Amino acid sequence: MSIMTKELRVALAGNANVGKSVIFNQLTGLNQVVGNWPGKTVERAEGTLHFKGYAIRIIDLPGIYSLSTFSIEEIVSRDYIAVEKPDIIVNVVDASALERNLYFTLQLLELEAPIVMALNQVDYAAKKGIRINTEKLSEILGVPVVPTVAITGSGINELLTTVIAVASGEKKLQPLKVKFGVEVEKRVKKLQELVQRRLPQLCEVYPARWVATKLLERDSDVAGKLKNYEGGTEALQLAGKLAAELEKLHGEPSPVILASERYSIASKIAKEVTIVEAPPRISLEQKLDAISTHKILGYPILIGAILAMFSLIFIGGSLFSGFLESFFGNIILHIGNALAFLPSTAQSLITEGVLGGIVAGITIALPYIVPFYIILALLEDSGYLPRAAFLMDNLMHKIGLHGKAFIPLILGYGCSVPACLSCRIMETQRERLLAAFVVTLIPCAARTVVILGLVGRFVGLHAALAIYIFDLILIFILGRIAFKVLPGEPVGLIMEMPPYKKPSFKGVLTKTWSRTKDFVYVAFPIIVAGSLAITALNITGFINYITAGAKPLISGWLGLPVEAGVPLIFGVLRKELALILLSQLIPLESLSALQMIVFALVIMVYIPCIATIAALIREFGWKKATAITITDITLALLLGGIAYRILLILMPS
Amino acid sequence: MFRNRRNAQRRGGSKNEGELYALTDLAEGEKGIMVKALGGFGLVRRLAEMGLTPGVEVKLLRKGSFGGPVEIEVRGVALALGRGVASRVLVKPSKDEHHD
Numbered sequence: 001m002s003i004m005t006k007e008l009r010v011a012l013a014g015n016a017n018v019g020k021s022v023i024f025n026q027l028t029g030l031n032q033v034v035g036n037w038p039g040k041t042v043e044r045a046e047g048t049l050h051f052k053g054y055a056i057r058i059i060d061l062p063g064i065y066s067l068s069t070f071s072i073e074e075i076v077s078r079d080y081i082a083v084e085k086p087d088i089i090v091n092v093v094d095a096s097a098l099e100r101n102l103y104f105t106l107q108l109l110e111l112e113a114p115i116v117m118a119l120n121q122v123d124y125a126a127k128k129g130i131r132i133n134t135e136k137l138s139e140i141l142g143v144p145v146v147p148t149v150a151i152t153g154s155g156i157n158e159l160l161t162t163v164i165a166v167a168s169g170e171k172k173l174q175p176l177k178v179k180f181g182v183e184v185e186k187r188v189k190k191l192q193e194l195v196q197r198r199l200p201q202l203c204e205v206y207p208a209r210w211v212a213t214k215l216l217e218r219d220s221d222v223a224g225k226l227k228n229y230e231g232g233t234e235a236l237q238l239a240g241k242l243a244a245e246l247e248k249l250h251g252e253p254s255p256v257i258l259a260s261e262r263y264s265i266a267s268k269i270a271k272e273v274t275i276v277e278a279p280p281r282i283s284l285e286q287k288l289d290a291i292s293t294h295k296i297l298g299y300p301i302l303i304g305a306i307l308a309m310f311s312l313i314f315i316g317g318s319l320f321s322g323f324l325e326s327f328f329g330n331i332i333l334h335i336g337n338a339l340a341f342l343p344s345t346a347q348s349l350i351t352e353g354v355l356g357g358i359v360a361g362i363t364i365a366l367p368y369i370v371p372f373y374i375i376l377a378l379l380e381d382s383g384y385l386p387r388a389a390f391l392m393d394n395l396m397h398k399i400g401l402h403g404k405a406f407i408p409l410i411l412g413y414g415c416s417v418p419a420c421l422s423c424r425i426m427e428t429q430r431e432r433l434l435a436a437f438v439v440t441l442i443p444c445a446a447r448t449v450v451i452l453g454l455v456g457r458f459v460g461l462h463a464a465l466a467i468y469i470f471d472l473i474l475i476f477i478l479g480r481i482a483f484k485v486l487p488g489e490p491v492g493l494i495m496e497m498p499p500y501k502k503p504s505f506k507g508v509l510t511k512t513w514s515r516t517k518d519f520v521y522v523a524f525p526i527i528v529a530g531s532l533a534i535t536a537l538n539i540t541g542f543i544n545y546i547t548a549g550a551k552p553l554i555s556g557w558l559g560l561p562v563e564a565g566v567p568l569i570f571g572v573l574r575k576e577l578a579l580i581l582l583s584q585l586i587p588l589e590s591l592s593a594l595q596m597i598v599f600a601l602v603i604m605v606y607i608p609c610i611a612t613i614a615a616l617i618r619e620f621g622w623k624k625a626t627a628i629t630i631t632d633i634t635l636a637l638l639l640g641g642i643a644y645r646i647l648l649i650l651m652p653s
Numbered sequence: 654m655f656r657n658r659r660n661a662q663r664r665g666g667s668k669n670e671g672e673l674y675a676l677t678d679l680a681e682g683e684k685g686i687m688v689k690a691l692g693g694f695g696l697v698r699r700l701a702e703m704g705l706t707p708g709v710e711v712k713l714l715r716k717g718s719f720g721g722p723v724e725i726e727v728r729g730v731a732l733a734l735g736r737g738v739a740s741r742v743l744v745k746p747s748k749d750e751h752h753d
């Protein structure tokens with residue numbers, strides 16, 4: 001072996017929800033989102049790993065069902081596989097759904113891509129009574145097949161060794177040549193011959209047979225590539241003619257004919273290598289499935305689950321919050337005494353600004369954030385999200401979306417930024433925008449800190465839950481309005497429903513830990529900076545100018561104490577910062593119940609934080625991002641003032 | 654726009670061989686053989702890629718309430734299809750169907 005490290009690019013590709021990201025995390029030690037619903041990975045992720053003198057770049061790709069797709073996250077995968085051509089493609093396959101997974105494998109074979117197959121989830125397949133003869137599968141496909149259980153790491157080392165063996169040429173591939181039925185095959189050959197003859201440059205990039213097949217299935221993307229070549233028109237004409245012949249023969253569009261052909265091959269291979277050991281019994285998972293998607297019972301269960309989630313977070317949060325407050329209150333006091341030798345300005349900058357910020361972050365934000373992350377991880381890993389999407393399909397149609405959009409919505413309760421990105425699972429740009437707009441209105445964990453930490457704690461859980469319910473109603477109304485602004489028939493729902501799985505203790509813990517770590521790294525510097533800034537404004541007296549300027553709006557219109565103005569402005573940075581800063585300016589208990597509710601309401605609706613605005617700009621451009629931001633601010637101020645006036649009548653204090 | 658598209662002339666019950674039914678006409682637990690999908694190029698292709706190709710056996714697992722989506726099993730995988738989509742998938746009765 002040479003001393004120089006050799007570089008290798010290895011991409012993980014396969015259907016959605018098969019375990020690509022778990023394998024990626026195992027290989028790289030990174031923390032890509034995993035969970036039990038299709039469409040988590042929406043962008044490609046990379047990580048490096050050193051193994052046997054190789055520097056291996058591992059690329060995690062979004063799930064993909066076919067090489068001719070439209071949805072943007074799928075285009076990411078297709079382009080990477082077909083255009084950037086990694087050295088090896090690890091085709092991750094779900095052993096419990098072999099036939100459907102092989103459909104994609106066949107397309108990789110058609111592309112003549114160098115594949116190693118990771119036959120994943122063999123543990124789950126075994127539970128379903130399915131065993132796969134890996135040697136036979138490997139023999140038929142002509143590529144190595146490594147059985148893996150990604151979640152335990154079993155088989156991962158062997159997978160890596162196999163990848164290296166193939167890359168170094170030690171192990172030779174003899175990939176299966178995909179052969180269609182007579183009628184299709186005849187036409188593919190004819191077209192292939194023309195492509196080879198007339199488009200030699202294109203054939204240096206893509207296999208001629210693949211180009212021919214894609215043209216025959218009327219793939220608009222490949223057809224587009226041809227336009228740049230002389231001879232392209234001729235090929236397109238022949239392809240059109242041949243496809244029309246086939247369509248006449250079968251009475252189906254040509255892509256359906258080719259899909260049928262591939263599926264019949266996939267089905268044959270799957271039958272040959274599958275040994276059904278035991279007929280699947282009605283398991284606990286199936287019973288859970290039946291009841292949680294039940295026509296009637298499903299809905300109270302969904303509502304109950306969400307309410308229980310917030311109640312649990314609240315109970316856990318206020319418990320810890322109280323405990324931590326008394327603990328850190330003492331420490332601060334001691335530090336303050338120890339710093340008595342410093343000039344008083346420096347002293348208050350350190351104790352109030354820096355320490356005050358950190359302590360407030362720990363006592364106000366973390367106690368709610370951590371239980372929240374645990375529950376979200378449980379929801380994500382169990383497989384409940386796609387069920388919720390199923391139940392909500394109908395209602396989502398009323399706001400111009402379909403059920404899948406409910407998934408980013410729920411993720412939005414965690415953090416708006418990944419939720420906005422996950423709107424990419426929607427099929428059209430219009431739906432992505434609608435979904436993202438709705439997502440910005442969902443109270444993220446930071447806003448939950450304000451709602452539970454202020455209203456829940458001092459007014460009562462019922463009031464906090466009422467705010468969440470009000471938010472859902474608001475979203476529905478606004479969603480309907482947005483739907484009117486951006487009209488169009490939503491694309492229908494087509495979504496794989498993964499089986500329920502028991503969330504693994506380790507998985508939930510890792511996810512909670514990595515999110516909490518991110519939160520601390522991202523939020524705490526901002527909290528400390530904000531806290532320092534406000535302390536400085538306070539010491540210098542500048543705060544009075546801002547407060548005076550904002551007074552008509554803050555006190556006059558919203559009925560809040562004047563001090564709330566500056567925290568509300570700083571809330572653009574992070575939503576929980578607003579509460580933290582307010583707590584540093586005035587004791588939270590001094591607010592009336594009414595003021596707490598209005599403050600929480602305004603925070604919930606007004607401006608997505610800067611991180612979200614940045615995500616919106618990246619996804620939709622600054623114009624649409626600005627439009628969403630302005631809508632949210634106006635709405636928050638409007639609602640806050642109206643709520644103040646209505647509540648004044650309803651709850652005279 | 655046709656939001657509340659109703660498509661429930663017949664729900665389950667015995668079916669005549671040779672006749673075509675919408676997927677949504679199957680009863681929960683009933684099987685059918687996919688014949689064709691009506692609709693745009695994109696939709697039909699997407700369904701085919703997900704395994705819904707002519708001749709394949711599908712089983713209706715459940716129907717959502719209020720014209721909600723249906724869940725089917727095809728090629729060993731469960732799929733959720735919006736009611737509008739499912740009503741455009743035509744099936745014929747499966748031969749080896751057990752009437753119980």
Ligand SMILES: Nc1nc2c(ncn2[C@@H]2O[C@H](COP(=O)(O)OP(=O)(O)OP(=O)(O)O)[C@@H](O)[C@H]2O)c(=O)[nH]1
Pocket residue numbers: 015016017018019020021022023033034035036037038039040041042061062063064120121122123124148149150151152381501507
């Ligand atoms: N039982 C079992 N579950 C697994 C295995 N590998 C992955 N899973 C679970 O399958 C689900 C999907 O895993 P991911 O790695 O997120 O899937 P993915 O292929 O990256 O999915 P997308 O990014 O949505 O395309 C998670 O809930 C995992 O815990 C396995 O070997 N056995």
Ligand SMILES: [Mg+2]
Pocket residue numbers: 020021022033034040041060061062063
């Ligand atoms: Mg993934």
